[in-house]
Amino acid sequence: GQQLNQSPQSMFIQEGEDVSMNCTSSSIFNTWLWYKQDPGEGPVLLIALYKAGELTSNGRLTAQFGITRKDSFLNISASIPSDVGIYFCAGRRIYNQGGKLIFGQGTELSVKP
């Protein structure tokens, strides 16, 4: 099925560094969501965005809804070991039938203490 283009696929960073990842689409979205998934668990919602240009923070996490409605990014500041996991972007398209989400392929984050 259709997926968003999420990059990078993986990141290996040092504790304390900032992280940035993004998602792009050829279609317009009216909602962007960012999730984190730990091994053996379901995805956990981090941030939800509903308006073009919207910038929202949740602790050390900041996400933005792109002006064109076709992209979004997630930043993590001052990373810590518990940030390790797979981060997924997800979007809901305008005129999308039902409320189904389209997911990116994920960004796997590794943090070295």
Next chain:
Amino acid sequence: GAGVSQSPSNKVTEKGKDVELRCDPISGHTALYWYRQSLGQGLEFLIYFQGNSAPDKSGLPSDRFSAERTGGSVSTLTIQRTQQEDSAVYLCASSLGPSGGGEQYFGPGTRLTVT
């Protein structure tokens, strides 16, 4: 409050057998979704229930897959005549519905292995 729960957490079955996976959504959530996640991949939409409306089945990969939602709450995903390519984690999510802004909350998933 209680989140989305799924059972079983793990299921190993032989090729050709039927399996049933269960999802209990968050109380009060009118929308329920099933997704499939293959190893190292993102989530693939399968089916969506909203209240009493006809479900959106557009993501079901074949007619071996079906789902029901009884009483607007619990849902069961059934896979008939399982194949090895059905091996994946099956995730259920629920949300408040169209007025809820699209925030979906996921259960822990059922890991299905077809041998």
